[in-house]
Amino acid sequence: MQLSPENMLKALYDTLPDPVLVVDARRRVLTVNPAAIEKFGYSREEFVGMNAAGLYASSKDAEDVGNVLYPLSREAKPIHRRLELRRKDGSVFPSELTVSRIETAEGEAFASVALVRDLSEIYRAQEERLRAETILNTALDTISEGFAVYDDQDRLMLCNDAYREIYSLSAPAIKVGNTFESVIRYGLEHGQYPDAGDTPEAQEDWLRKRIEQHDRPGEPFVQHISPDRTMLVEERVTNENFRVGVRTDVTALSKIKSEAEQLGLIIEGVEQEVYLASLTDGKIISANRAARDNLQYSMDELRGLSPREFNVGLTEDEINEVIAPILSGDSKVHVFDTHHRRKDGSTYMCRVRLERLADAAEPVALAFVEDITERVEIERALERKEHEFTTLVQNLPDFITRAKPDTTLTYVNENYARFVGLSVDEMIGRKFLDFVPESHRQELRVHLSSLSPGKPLKTSEQALVNPAGEEIWYQWSNLMVFDNGEPVELVSVGRDISEIRDAQTRIASQSRALELRNDALEQFSGIVSHDLKAPLRQIRLFADMIAEDVGAGKTEDLTMFSGYISERSDSMDRMINSLLAYSQLAYQRINPETIRLSDAVSAAWENLAVNALEAGAELIFDADIAVQADLHLLTQLFQNLFANSIKYRQQGEPAVIRVTGRADEDGVTIVVEDNGIGVDPAQSERIFGVFQRLHMDEKLYSGTGIGLALCRRIAESHDGRIVLDTSCERGTRFIVTLPA
Template identity: 30%
Template sequence: MPFQQQHVVEALFTDFPSAVFFASPDKRIEAANPAALRMFGYALEDILRQPVRLLFSSDDEYRICLTKRQERAITDRSIDSLFRFQRRDGEIFQGEMRTTLIDANDGETRGFIGVITDVTAMRVLEERQLTAERFLNTALGVIDQGFAIFDKDERLVVFNAAYESLFGGVVLKAGMAAQEIMDLALKMGAFGSFETDADRRSWTDERLAVLRAIDTPHRILRYADGRLWRCEDRRLPDGSTVALRVDVTEVQQALTAVERREREYLTLLQNLPELVCRFSSDRTVLFANQGYAQFFGLQPNDLIGRDVLHHVPTEAHEPMIVALQAITPETPRSTRETVHHFADGSTCSIEWTLVGVFDHSVATEFVAVGRDVTEHKRRNEALSLFAATVAHDLKAPLRHVASFSEMMSEDLEAGRLDTLGFYAGNIRQSTERMQRLIQNLLEYAQIAHRITKTHCVDLSAVVRDAIALMETTVSETAARIEIGRLPHVSGDPELLKRLAQNLIANALKYHQPDREPVVRVYGANHPLYVSMIVEDEGIGIDPAQEARIFDLFHRLHRDESVYKGTGVGLAIAKRIVESHGGKIRLDPAYRDGARFIVTLPPEVAQVDPPAADPFDVGSCN
């Protein structure tokens, strides 16, 4: 060996980082480099000529090494194997040893070179890596979210069971292309059938687009079993993609249910008869239903985002500010009534309920709910008057019954029997009057609840039917009843018949004593309403009484021997007209008797074309 080459080999042997041993054919150590001495903890003089067995942890390990060397001596001059070695201090470690035969020029084996690398740390790292992989695979296997990583060529690197389940039975393997996975899922019918190839391609393209998209909003797609998954994909710097699929089926169902309830809630609010407005703590309107906006002559969009005081009358500003300041967590609700004045001069009473919404004792929102109580107040006042009137008018016959009963009792005790018939007659008259009062009261009270379904009613036929029911009275008074042209209306035929009957009966009752009654019934057309008119040539009504004649039990003539009645007829007539959305009034300009004008609004009336003569239809005598 040339001198220079010898020096190179010596330098390599001395400075080589791995342990190097030279062994003789009889398996004894002939040389060891410094790295070998450091690895095993021996001095050179302690190890030279020692058996190679000294380096191994046990006889079995050494025997395995010799066996492998013998088995592969013919085919491999160098072999690599892992063995367990033992240092001088007894510590056992794992090392990778490469043994190479040293042959002479004549082909005989001159010995062996053994290069040993301590792989203990490496094996620990590998074991830790395997442990980490096991933990990772276990974790991925138990989480509900689908997880996968695709490389830059869209080939599957790693995935969990949840991700595999998305494709309806397709068995995923590392290295599969994303396109391949989609095609297999479609082929297995995991996503149902498609009518055309274009539909199938569209389905595939949509899912591949999610995988290829960069920094796009999350999308929700339907996968196997019809479940919905939110796709959250992220592109990594090396071009690979992390695909995360989150099952949001129940969440989406809940959101859909919430949206449906919100729509139902909004529909309910929009159709409530109450006026509803929601506004923030700084009085900015957040919501107003249609009724609230229309009450102020606006549309909901005209109110949203504006100060609630913007549409409230100026005189109501200060009271409203005071009411808002009075709302606290201790008293989160207040109610007050206001009178609203309209441009046409009419008014209405609104009962406002103000409710505060608090977050940690701080008011964040307010809800104002208004209810029109005008009719309610009117009905309460009418009910109070009704109760007082009923109590007053029922007391009179009761007093008569009590008085005559007491006198009858006294005469019986005194043996005066000739007066009993007189007393009994008066008691009977009083009870009959009480029965009529009660019957009329029941009829009056029930009228408002009678109309359940309206019909197209011919008022001419209704009036003729009413007259037929009054045939006896008409004959007894020798009355002449003229019927003119009358409209068709939408209403309850029986109630309208009772209306005509009451008005005609009133005309027949209050006729001039010295002449036969004349009653005319006819209709008229007007731009905004139609009318039915009943007029007579009787004794007439003082116009000063116009405001009271429709009151319950009000009678202009107290003497029942001349004009019998209970004072309920005109009250019932008014109630029937109002139940049809109309009005009834006395015409104060008519001086030849009494004229009652019934008007019905256009939406509940259909009028026949006017006749040249309102009395060209005929008369009933």
């Protein structure tokens, strides 16, 4: 069973995690959702009737918002701003307030709806991020190693002061945004690299090789930046194609003969935890100061431990699986996440980069350990928010899409994909216009091209066809996002309005039926007041004359007067019977079905067989087509037209009636024409009125003048029409049109 949009909206209103308040024109709270009760601490009874201004922490914010929104009769755009709100207990929380007006169907604003989003967690996350950035920048500036990161376009993203100090001759070019090549070339031109040679050719060759080393980094290498200063250069490429470089001053180390002593001095000063462990017995050989300080063990204590003893994040089998590729030599480097336990029992989440040293005398591994507790918490919070948002969007009954300005889809929710009959992945990358019926595409193109920075949001209605062939009407709200006046993204939300349109159609149909009935009542009142009263007046007149003659003893005119009374009574009886027939057929409930035009024409002619035979009438019918109509009513229409053609024929000339028809995409057109006496064009509308007769001599042309009125009612009951063709020069021609 499909829920209605109203039920969906109510469910969304009740379950939305953010507070929602509806406020009337006097700023009094009308209603709130459960989230508002929980967030502000007021009961529903306390909320209702409360002045909304009392929820603002700042009276100035309350006044500013009120000046924009009120009075509601003034036009105003929705409010979207950040401010502080106050709970019942007096505590204040930062929030993002969005206020829109609620309008009646006539467009009159009568209330406003406020959506409150608590920003406390976001602000705390931002503070934590800023604190982390501050710590990172402080840490980078405190270490003696030079540190630099270049992005995937090889532009400098960040570096520390030590990096600029190391390359002092290149310092003017070491600016964020400059490329690695431009920095190296500037230093080369100012004598930063003595190993580059003295000739332009040698320097260009050195520059080419240095850029290749930077693009495809390998093992660390030694670089001379002056005759008496040497740097150890280590560069790595991240998964995002960033280049991370560390410059360590090894001038003093170059004088030390022992490679072990050189390695020890390098890792001791690094802020990251570094461990050297034996792959033979699994014991720690060495650990730098950062590792000792974080784990709270001395170097002697660590040498007696295996990393397995302070690892609490992986089981024994998982540890064996992790280090197996390193032990076998299948992999030189392996990165994994785990938990380490300090000496005091506390734990922290960390990321371990395990690398086997190929040139060591015995199998050893170097481990770089990074504490990622804070980063993981932030990532998890973001994932939870993203999951909540995705769940909300996917469960909304509306269609939601995001696209490039050229309508190339970048996101669609499951509801829209399910309606189209494709998967989400199949729709991504295709044009939004591909899923719009061809007949509506140009209209949509014009609609989208009209979106501007001044009016970025507009709505439109479109009929979409689902895989089952059903046509469903949707109202689309299209928002074009602009950046510096240029469109960057199209966000669209489609809502099913089929029931609304059906209701509008029913109301229009009922209004039209009511209009027809009101028209009939007006005609009936005219008939009662005039046409039906006329015979009564004549009957009363002759009755009075009879009474006078009887009183005077005169009897010679009584037979004539009684004949007039009888004749007027018969006329009135025919009028009443005709009016009864009209009332029974004019508003008879139609039962349309697909029939052949010949079925109705033949039935009508058979009903008039005796009249046609007496008048020598002939019917010519040579265009049989299919029509959607009520067979009984359509037969009555043709019977009335044929009867008129037979009645109003030329004296001494047989009636010839011709029926033709044609069908096209707009509907069916039926023409009924004869060779009779014709109708004055000036009477083309009057002849369709009830009891409207152009020939008052009933002895020559009998009838009540209701036949054509009935024909018009039957045509209108089929949403069609019947008119007299005034261009017909001989005889009479009626044109009947019925919709497709």
